[in-house]
Each structure stands twice: as C-alpha cells, then as structure tokens.
Amino acid sequence: MPPGSSPKDEPVNQEQFERALLEIKAGKEDIRPSDVVIFSEPLRSTLNRAVRIGRISLTEFAKELEVERERAREIVELLIKRNLLRVSSFSNDKETFYETRLSAMTRPLGRPPSDIFKKLDD
Amino acid sequence: MSKIVSVHSFRGGTGKSNTTANLAALLAMGGARVGVVDTDIQSPGIHILFNLDESEMVHSLNDYLWGKCGIKDTAHDVTGHLGTQVKGQVFLIPSSIKAGEIARILREGYDVGLLNDGFRDVVTELGLDYLLIDTHPGLNEETLLSIAISDVLVVIMRPDQQDYQGTAVTVDVARKLDVPKMMMLVNKIPSAFDLDDVRARVEQTYKVKVIAALPHSDEMMTLASSGIFSLKYPDSIVTKGLKAVADEISG
Numbered sequence: 122m123p124p125g126s127s128p129k130d131e132p133v134n135q136e137q138f139e140r141a142l143l144e145i146k147a148g149k150e151d152i153r154p155s156d157v158v159i160f161s162e163p164l165r166s167t168l169n170r171a172v173r174i175g176r177i178s179l180t181e182f183a184k185e186l187e188v189e190r191e192r193a194r195e196i197v198e199l200l201i202k203r204n205l206l207r208v209s210s211f212s213n214d215k216e217t218f219y220e221t222r223l224s225a226m227t228r229p230l231g232r233p234p235s236d237i238f239k240k241l242d243d
Numbered sequence: 244m245s246k247i248v249s250v251h252s253f254r255g256g257t258g259k260s261n262t263t264a265n266l267a268a269l270l271a272m273g274g275a276r277v278g279v280v281d282t283d284i285q286s287p288g289i290h291i292l293f294n295l296d297e298s299e300m301v302h303s304l305n306d307y308l309w310g311k312c313g314i315k316d317t318a319h320d321v322t323g324h325l326g327t328q329v330k331g332q333v334f335l336i337p338s339s340i341k342a343g344e345i346a347r348i349l350r351e352g353y354d355v356g357l358l359n360d361g362f363r364d365v366v367t368e369l370g371l372d373y374l375l376i377d378t379h380p381g382l383n384e385e386t387l388l389s390i391a392i393s394d395v396l397v398v399i400m401r402p403d404q405q406d407y408q409g410t411a412v413t414v415d416v417a418r419k420l421d422v423p424k425m426m427m428l429v430n431k432i433p434s435a436f437d438l439d440d441v442r443a444r445v446e447q448t449y450k451v452k453v454i455a456a457l458p459h460s461d462e463m464m465t466l467a468s469s470g471i472f473s474l475k476y477p478d479s480i481v482t483k484g485l486k487a488v489a490d491e492i493s494g
C-alpha cells in the first residue's frame with residue numbers, strides 16, 4: 122500500500138473527526154496543558170500519550186483517532202499551527218513523525234501598588 | 244527506562260518537599276541516579292533539605308528559563324551533602340532564592356514549554372533513572388504540565404476537610420491527563436486517629452491506592468527540614484512509609 126493512501130476498510134469516524142477539528146479551531150494560541158484536559162475523547166488521550174512520550178507518527182495518530190490518514194493530517198496541521206506539534210527530523214518518505222511540546226506563559230503578576238518589585242530589584 | 248515523578252498536593256505545607264527529598268535519597272541509596280527539580284519558583288525551599296547554601300548555587304532554574312544557561316548547568320550534585328554513603332547520585336536543580344530574581348519571574352512570567360524541554364533534556368544529559376518534581380501547591384499550568392509529562396504522580400494530603408475537597412480536584416485532573424501511575428500519601432495524621440482507618444477512608448473516597456499513611460512526627464517537626472529524615476531516623480515508622488512509596492515508584 123503506497124504511503125498516504127486510505128484503503129476503504131480503514132475506520133472512519135466522521136463525528137469524532139469533526140468534533141476534534143472544532144475543538145482545536147476554537148483557540149488560536151499555543152495549546153496549553155489546561156486545553157488538553159478539556160478536549161473530548163479520543164483526542165484527549167491521544168494527545169496525552171503523545172505528550173508523555175514526546176513524539177507520535179502520523180500512522181499512530183490516525184489509528185488512535187480512528188480516522189483516515191488524510192483526515193488525521195488535517196488535524197495535525199491545526200495542531201502544528203497551535204504549536205503543539207512540529208515535524209520531526211526523523212521523518213522520511215514513508216512516515217511523518219511529530220514532536221510534541223506543551224506551552225503556556227505563566228500569568229505575569231500586575232505591579233503591586235507599593236511597587237515592591239522595583240524595590241527588590243534595586 | 245527513566246521515570247518522571249511529580250509530587251503534588253492541592254494545599255501547601257503537606258510535606259511535598261520533605262517527601263520529595265526523602266524519596267530522592269532512598270532511591271539513590273538503592274543505586275539510582277536521581278534528579279530533583281524545585282518548580283516552586285515563587286516559594287523555593289527544597290535546597291534547605293539538601294543543605295545547599297546560596298553561595299554554592301551556581302545556576303538556578305530561573306537562569307535556564309531566562310536562557311542564561313543550559314538545564315544541565317543548573318544541576319548541582321548534592322550526593323555528598325546527604326551525610327551517608329549512597330550508591331547512586333542525587334542532583335538538585337534549585338530555584339533562585341534571590342528576592343529580585345523571584346520577583347522578576349513572577350512579574351514577567353515564563354514559557355512553561357521550557358520546563359517541558361528542560362525536564363526531558365536533563366534526564367538524557369545526566370542519564371537519570373528518576374526525575375522528581377517538587378511542585379507548587381494548587382493547580383496551575385506548570386503543575387498540569389508536570390503531571391502531563393510524568394509517569395508517576397504522588398498526591399499528598401493531610402486528613403483535613405480543606406484537603407479532602409482540593410485533593411478530589413487534583414485526582415480528577417490527573418485522571419484527565421491519563422497519568423500512568425497515581426498513588427497517595429496521607430501525611431501528618433494526628434495521634435488520635437487510627438492510621439489504617441484513615442488509609443481505608445481515603446482510598447475509598449478517591450479510588451487511588453494509599454501507599455503510606457504517616458503520623459504527625461515530633462522528630463520530623465524538630466528536624467524542621469534541616470536534613471533528610473529517613474537517613475537520620477532509618478527505623479522510624481515514617482521512614483518505613485516513605486520506603487514503601489519509593490518501592491512503589493521503582494516497581
């Protein structure tokens with residue numbers, strides 16, 4: 122079977138696919154740990170596993186999300202845009218691998234009225 | 244296979260730092276190479292348990308987050324500070340205790356993703372068997388990230404109504420993050436309580452295995468975080484419980 126093809130007997134789950142797309146499209150910023158917690162299944166557990174291991178292949182991704190390879194690629198593209206995934210240098214003609222990276226800025230504190238930060242800096 | 248282990252409690256002062264330091268020492272006594280990261284940037288403290296003086300701190304986690312050095316440069320070999328022969332090694336990654344540096348990181352914030360990269364890199368670069376993460380109490384993105392990349396989560400609580408509710412939140416979130424192994428430690432149990440009874444009740448409430456139910460210990464209070472309890476009191480019931488947790492982590 123040539124890479125990237127979607128044989129007829131591969132499981133397709135339209136509903137899960139569309140829900141995943143909507144959930145990822147709902148935000149624009151980098152995907153934070155608190156975003157993953159509220160994703161629906163099987164997206165949440167797929168991302169959890171990928172984050173813990175640090176990488177995932179397109180084949181595994183499609184299998185875990187129970188969608189065709191081409192649909193998995195659509196989801197992957199969105200996750201790349203939101204900086205959760207990036208294409209790994211281990212990728213080759215047969216397989217694309219992705220590295221995972223959760224992000225999020227901690228919320229900087231506002232300046233207290235006494236400006237204690239400035240005093241501490243001096 | 245190396246393991247990342249987060250030690251967390253919803254409320255403060257439950258014994259996270261003491262537990263983390265003791266687990267590190269016990270795992271190292273068994274011959275393991277152990278890293279300990281103080282991610283409690285706003286109120287660091289675990290360096291005290293390892294007797295790491297401010298003057299000995301070359302680089303801190305803050306320096307790494309600001310891009311001033313690599314994560315490996317922040318790791319201090321504190322094996323010699325344990326005061327006992329240990330077969331393995333313990334490396335401590337401290338958070339800065341300079342007021343200005345704590346203020347700066349709170350004021351500017353930092354990218355939690357750098358912790359993600361740093362934890363993985365330090366495990367590889369130092370060839371660690373375990374990386375123990377001492378967390379800030381409560382739930383925030385840093386804590387969620389730590390749990391998300393951990394293989395093991397140790398949740399600590401005291402038998403106190405405020406802890407009961409908060410712990411339920413932590414356990415729930417940990418389940419949503421599919422942490423492969425979650426265990427609990429109930430600490431500072433007043434002498435009026437029956438230890439086995441507390442253990443059974445907590446297990447029933449959270450459906451998580453309680454590996455140790457530890458009494459409030461006067462010796463621990465008196466030691467006041469100035470050293471590693473299990474090395475000073477190897478025969479104490481508290482040490483026995485901590486050993487059980489270390490065994491569960493390595494098993």
Ligand SMILES: Nc1ncnc2c1ncn2[C@@H]1O[C@H](COP(=O)(O)OP(=O)(O)OP(=O)(O)O)[C@@H](O)[C@H]1O
Nearest residue numbers: 255256257258259260261431458459460463464468
């Ligand atoms: N079983 C125990 N019996 C008596 N005192 C204990 C026990 N466990 C810990 N302590 C004491 O409780 C205090 C707080 O412990 P520790 O600093 O480890 O908690 P923590 O959860 O890390 O706190 P924080 O949330 O502030 O970081 C210390 O003084 C420690 O000696």
Ligand SMILES: [Mg+2]
Nearest residue numbers: 259260283288
């Ligand atoms: Mg602490």
